[in-house]
Amino acid sequence: MPQTEAELEQKLIARLTGLGYESVTLRNAEDFKANLKTQLEKHNHIELSDTEFKSILNHLDKGNVFDRAKRLRDKMELRRDDGTTFYLEFLNTEHWCQNQYQVTNQITQQGKYKNRYDVTLLINGLPLIQIELKRRGLELKEAFNQINRYQRHSYSADNGLFQYVQIFVISNGVNTRYYANNRKQEFKQTFYWADQENNLITQLEDFADSFLEKCHVSKMICKYIVLHESDKVLMVLRPYQYYAVEAIIERVKDTDKNGYIWHTTGSGKTLTSFKAAQILTQLPKVHKVLFVVDRADLDYQTSREFNYFSPDCVDTTDNTRQLVTQMAGDSSLIVTTIQKLNRAIKSQRHETAMEGLKDKRIVFIFDECHRSQFGETHKNIVRFFTKAQMFGFTGTPIFADNAASNQHGKRTTRDLFQECLHKYVITNAIADENVLKFSVEYWGKLKRKDGTLITEPKLDREFFENPDRISLIVDWIIANHNRKTHGRKFSAMLCVSNVDTLITYYETFKNKQKQGLHDLRVITIFTPSDNEEDEDANGLIGEPDFNISTDTSSRSHSRDKLNEFIADYNQMYQTQHSAKDSQAFYAYYKDISKRMKDRDRENFQDAERADILLVVNMFLTGFDVKKLNTLYVDKNLKYHGLIQAYSRTNRILGELKSQGNIVCFRNLKENTDQAVALFSDPNANEQIFIEPYEYYIEEFNQGVQELRAIATIPNDVNKLINEDDQVKFVKAFRNLIRLQNVSKSFTEFSFSDLNLDEQTFEDYKSKYLDIYDKTRSKPDDDKESLVEEVDFELELIQRDEINVSYILKLLANLQRDRKTNITSEEYQSQKASILELIGKEAQLRSKRDLLEKFIEERLPTLEPEEKVETVFQNFWTQERIEAIEQLCIEENLNVEAVNQMIADYKFSGKEPLRETVLSACNEKPKLLDRKKIFARVVSKLLDIINKFDDALGELGEEE
Structure with a gap:
């Protein structure tokens, strides 16, 4: 007999009581509140009257989940019956093990529906961890959907105490995941726990021992949940982020050595470094923490997040004096750019103000520390700050193989930062489903109008920059862009080798638009240059340069073109940007960054959408946009430059975004294989790239057999009265729409390859949606539905053009x-x-x-x-x-x-x-x-x- 959900629940409770949780029985709201009163009294060493406890409940019953997370971490100024004031604590965040721990199960709440919750962990009487279980063999997503339903239907009942949940845990015994209480995330934003070597801990029993242990789970709540102010949501660190921050804190506490964190691009390095900086400022021996970014990365979003944490810690101007004032003042956390920091310590005019900091314990955290310019700045910092301790974060370290030579020789990440404190490479991230795999197509499929294939000669600049070749590539992009971006639900980037080539591309798109051949919104940004020989073949992506020269050299042509293209942008989006000077140019850069990133936000208006961002080097590193899924490449990329550029496309976002699409119009196969070998494993290709087209067709046709076994023809779905049979059909057809979603991104996709014609597929889809409609329109007093727990993944079958x-x-x-x-x-x-x-x-x-x-x-x-x-x-x-x-x-x-x-x-x-x-x-x-x-x-x-x-x-x- 397979293990039932009840048996799984009892085993977990037994495990938790063995870990020191007190088991209590709380069947209803009155039991729950009485227990909360007792636990708060015990934690605060106080006796509360009924009147006092009522005022506590009123205090707790305010605001949304985010507001309550703040209230949980604050003390309440309780006016006592005798007129005195007592500061009541809900959670001891400083000494997180010193709290009261209980476990209960099957709490019933009556909201819009009557719901019973599986296992609840109480800290000081408040429900801070909620665990939902499914019997072995059931999809974990069903537990996730069930929690979403509880959030809609009953968590706001009875003083909304269940809105104090900080962490959800879902498990079917074999697989166990956790996530923060954030209604805005999808199932893909749930995580496995792991050990320090990134070995996943999936069994519920092992997860309970390592993650739900009292001190550890308290530490996660008190230290490793981030209150994301701009979006007003909770975020919890993933295991590799946790281990990285812990390693940095331990190194600062115990040593004066440097270190670096190797976490693959797209794994959330900025959040990790933010949390590390936040905790380090609280250490008494640390005078200041400087979070150092490249100016290109200090966009509106980074600035806003850090300023929320520490008001006025970010200064985005070019004024070095502002940084010097902050350095000499009381700010414990300062966010600055690498360029401004270098000026502050080199300039004689700031020498007096900076003098007092030379022998202070200052911790530097460098985001994206692979940046090529860091070598000189590193020397200046070490020379100036005698007690500096430096930590770097990178997704693509510099090794001897991919180091570029300069006047300092070949310098690696290890030369600058010594020891790697934690490693989480791209294969780890893909295995954990924290980033997507890539689908890479090479340009051999590019055809002339007469149908003949173009073969690539030796690397010849004249060939690559030929306008006829570029025109063919633009034709290919116009023909395939909708397929790659799911009908423009996602944006794309196109990176090219130099400014002249970019100008040719942009004008080709523009001319074809005037001819009525497409209506793609193409935007671009570049720094006017003399267009020297293409330097990107060394693997380094050049630094974004915001200095706009006003001389009349050979740059004038590209500067005129830039102004013309910015005018197009202004007309498209009703803006007023220019490139009259460096400050205006940087404002244009930030507007593009915001436009691309804002597409991730809920209230984004489609009129603000950009379809293709055309660049040489800008935005190819450190630029995170979930709604970007395709990169067109006409540029020689190698090593970390290649991985960085490819990784713009592989951020996780729902079911529709099944992979990051890379289309190479140059033969970069060998370079891609070398980069993968360097940054993960020589045999990692199968783990990093999706399967070939034929694989998904075979899987689809196998899925058709399984679907036909449940419902031979679409009308047979009407005969599926039993809910179990309906669930089988829904899962079988959902498998087909998932496979079709991936298959359609391939250029060679054709319905004729499938053992299901398009009309029959549409008929099955109609039946699938009928079942969805029935489950979503049941009356309030209906019993819970098995089908309602299944995720129908409607984003895979919506077509916005049919409106x-x-x-x-x-x-x-x-x-x-x-x-x-x-x-x-x-x-x-x-x-x-x-x-x-x-x-x-x-x-x-x-x-x-x-x-x-x-x-x-x-x-x-x-x-x-x-x-x-x-x-x-x-x-x-x-x-x-x-x-x-x-x-x-x-x-x-x-x-x-x-x-x-x-x-x-x-x-x-x-x-x-x-x-x-x-x-x-x-x-x-x-x-x-x-x-x-x-x-x-x-x-x-x-x-x-x-x-x-x-x-x-x-x-x-x-x-």
């Missing part, structure tokens, strides 16, 4: 045909096809009843002079008004207030506040009803917005 606007064009064409010569049967057939299409598109399904109503009731009555789009807009507006009026009747709300809440949400993307919703009520709700009314109204508001405002497309009149 309401698209449907209206089809209807307009149908009306036009009806006036001419099609028969009644043909008209009905075309109308049925349109209705079927509405049913298949995930984002139109919420609108299906209204669209069908328009087609069945209003379309047949159109007068010859009436335009479909105009009539539809009137129909849609009226239906929307009626839906809002109906909501106001059902909930007794003020119509104007509801319209204002909808308008505010459409502008900001933020749900209305509780006070805003309650003030819209015509009658003030009872205190006990307010939470339910708030949740219900917000849900209905979002339904209206989803139904009437999302996925409309451009609703304009017919031409």
Whole structure:
């Protein structure tokens, strides 16, 4: 007999009590609160009256998860019954082992639904770790989805104490993951724990021993959860990040030696170094911590994060005096650029101010310490600060094999920083699913218009810069860009060898756009130069240079072109950038950085999107954008330059982004293999690159057999009454859409290679979405559904181009045909096809009843002079008004207030506040009803917005 969930639960509780947790039985909210009172009394060595405890509950029941995480770490100024003040502590963060630990299970809470939670770990009576279990063999994602459901339905009940959870743990016994309490993340943002050598600890029993041990889990909560101020979410460090920070702290505490951290690109080095800097400032023997970045990396996001932690610690100006003032002042953490630091210690004018720091214990943390210019600065720092201790972070260390020679000789990362304190290479990150694999295509597939292949000659600059060759490459990108970026849901970068080539590329794209051959948004940035011989073949990606020369040398041509391209950018995005001087140029650079990064944010507007960022060297290192999935390469990359550039594409983001796409228009196969061997393992190719096209086709066709065994034809899905059978079908078809998602990114993809024709695939998809709709629309009093726990991964099957606007064009064409010569049967057939299409598109399904109503009731009555789009807009507006009026009747709300809440949400993307919703009520709700009314109204508001405002497309009149 396989182990049941209950057995798994009991074994875990036994394990935890063996680790020193006190086992308690808490069946309901009253038990829970009584226990909280007892534990707070015990922790604070105090007796609380009922009145005092009530004020504590009121204090705790405020704000969202982020607000509560802050409150947990603060003390409460408790006004006692006798008039005295007591500072009540909820969590001892300084001595994290000195807290009270309990374990309980099957706590029941009644929110929108009645839910029972598997295993809860209490610290000082508050539920800080929640563990959800599934029996062996079930998908871990089901536990993740269950927690999401609890968050929606019941965590806000009973004073919202479960919103104090800091860490979630999900396990099916064999696999166990943890993650911070952050509703904005997906399953892929959950992590395995590991040992110091990156060996995963997946079994629940082993995980309990290593991660849930009282002192360790407290340390994770007190020291290694980051309160991300700008996004207002919690983040928890992954195991390799934890070990790196611990190694740096130990080295500073016990030695005066330097060290470096080798964590592969994309693994979150900036978060690790941020946390290290934060903890080091708290050590009494450390005078200051300087976090040093290249100016190119000190973008708006880094600045904002560090300034939230330590106000005014970041100064992004070129004014070195500001840095010197900070150095001499009380700031314990300073974020500065490598360029400004070098000026501060070399300039005679700052000598007096800096003199007092020479013999102080200052810790330097260098982000991306592989930067080639670091050699000279390193010497200056060592010479000036006699007690400096330096730590470097890099994803691609400099070894003897990839070191460039300069006036200092060949210098490696080890020469500068001594010992590697922790290592986490790209193969570790891929195995842990912390970064994606790469799909690399080489340019041999590039064809002339007559169909003949172009073969690459020896490396010949004249050949590579030939405008005809570049025109062919641009044609290839235009033809394949949508395929690579999933219909432009992601952006791409195109890196080229030098400025002249970049200009040719940009103007080729621009000319083809004028000819109506594409509507891609291509933006670019480069430093005007004399265009010397291409130096990138040495493997180093050149440093971004923001100094704009105003001389009249041979740079004037490229400077004129830069100004012209910036003017295009200004016209596209209604900005006012220029390259009149270095400061203006840097502002343009930061705007591009922000534009690309902001695409990751929830409220990003598609009108601000850029499709292709065209560069020589800029943005090829240290630039993290989740919504970037493709890199086009026409540049000689080697060693760490190659890995750095490729790694722009492999940040994890949901199911749709299945790999980072690299398209090489030069033969970089040998260089790629060398780079992989140097930075991971000579035999690591299979772990780093996705399988060939044929592999996914074979897997897909095998999946078709498994699907047919469950439902031979699409209509057989209707016969799957049992929920277990429905789950089998959902998982089998989900496997096919995952495989199709990867396969379609290959240039050679064709449906004819699959053992399932496109129409049948679409029919199965329709049945798949029917099951999704049924599970999401069940009444509130329904029992829990097995199917509801399954992740349908709808992002894999949405096609944004099939929106309401698209449907209206089809209807307009149908009306036009009806006036001419099609028969009644043909008209009905075309109308049925349109209705079927509405049913298949995930984002139109919420609108299906209204669209069908328009087609069945209003379309047949159109007068010859009436335009479909105009009539539809009137129909849609009226239906929307009626839906809002109906909501106001059902909930007794003020119509104007509801319209204002909808308008505010459409502008900001933020749900209305509780006070805003309650003030819209015509009658003030009872205190006990307010939470339910708030949740219900917000849900209905979002339904209206989803139904009437999302996925409309451009609703304009017919031409």
